Amino acid sequence: MGEVMPSADARAVVIVSGGGALTPFTTPTLACSTDAGYLSAGNTATAMRDYLLAQGKQVFTVPTRPDWGVVDDSTSDDFGPFTGCPEVLPEHLTIMSAGDISGGGERLARFLHFLRTDYGITEIDFVGHSNGGLWARSAIWVLKQTGAPITVRSLVTVGTPHEGSVPGRFTFNEIGLDAFQGNAFAEKFNQDWVPYANAGDKGINREDTEKYLVGPGGWNAAQGSALDGIPVTLLAGTYFSEDGGDPTVWPNDATVSRSSAWAEHIPDAIMPIRTRWEAPLVHSIFTSNYAGIDWSYALTWNTESLARINEAIDDA
Numbered sequence: 001m002g003e004v005m006p007s008a009d010a011r012a013v014v015i016v017s018g019g020g021a022l023t024p025f026t027t028p029t030l031a032c033s034t035d036a037g038y039l040s041a042g043n044t045a046t047a048m049r050d051y052l053l054a055q056g057k058q059v060f061t062v063p064t065r066p067d068w069g070v071v072d073d074s075t076s077d078d079f080g081p082f083t084g085c086p087e088v089l090p091e092h093l094t095i096m097s098a099g100d101i102s103g104g105g106e107r108l109a110r111f112l113h114f115l116r117t118d119y120g121i122t123e124i125d126f127v128g129h130s131n132g133g134l135w136a137r138s139a140i141w142v143l144k145q146t147g148a149p150i151t152v153r154s155l156v157t158v159g160t161p162h163e164g165s166v167p168g169r170f171t172f173n174e175i176g177l178d179a180f181q182g183n184a185f186a187e188k189f190n191q192d193w194v195p196y197a198n199a200g201d202k203g204i205n206r207e208d209t210e211k212y213l214v215g216p217g218g219w220n221a222a223q224g225s226a227l228d229g230i231p232v233t234l235l236a237g238t239y240f241s242e243d244g245g246d247p248t249v250w251p252n253d254a255t256v257s258r259s260s261a262w263a264e265h266i267p268d269a270i271m272p273i274r275t276r277w278e279a280p281l282v283h284s285i286f287t288s289n290y291a292g293i294d295w296s297y298a299l300t301w302n303t304e305s306l307a308r309i310n311e312a313i314d315d316a
Helices: 042-054 101-119 131-146 167-173 184-200 285-291 303-315
Strands: 011-016 059-061 124-128 152-157 232-237 273-281
Touching: 011 042, 011 101, 011 131, 042 059, 042 124, 042 303, 101 131, 124 131, 131 152, 152 303, 167 184, 184 232, 232 303, 273 303
Parallel strands: 011 059, 011 124, 124 152, 152 232, 232 273
Antiparallel strands: none
């Protein structure tokens, strides 16, 4: 690192994975092994990266891991394992994916400076899955506050809990078991989430709540005018639904409701340019496995979802 590398194009797509994700650093030309059983950019980013590269985009993936440290090869028993990756970036360029939103945003901003100095990238199209959308928004705020010579052209958020996640709200008692209206999958999924959050959370689950994110004193309001001039496309999964249910819970992708993914209660002053899209999809391929359905039903893997992401970048 440190020496500026030639770049045919100063514009790039940057994919940011979400809460708890383990994702390696990849470049437009270098990724991890494609041997059977391995995913070249981890379980969140592989299909998105492959699709966008095929559309002629320059794509980088941001290294993320649930704990402190760096992202090297995962183990064979990890979900969506990877090996033989091109470069291990230092800890200060790696998002701790179980950590808080602002901390992740600061590390992401550092990563963007690394892309500028080492790859000549000065224009960014963000694609943020789940909490990756919040880390992208946080990084945009940091870039603007510091006057960084980096332009964010667009932001696509994919199942992002702009107003809290369903499991986060359940874990911290903003909603009770009755909010799931007897839906056996929702009850089990959210009850299983609580010990997971208590064991591994380092801030993000507590911040995936309406209390933290919504209202005049919330995180969204604190972002001020950071998104001025940046078109935001909001993708929501609506695979799970219950008629007459709480509209801040149903429909949802198992983790994030449509209402939250669409930022329905965030004022236009905070997010002035937005487009919304929905499809009967689930949050991720991890969710697909949990629900026993094909990966093609995941927002991160479905071809219609990937096409909409590409369209949003082109429209910007």
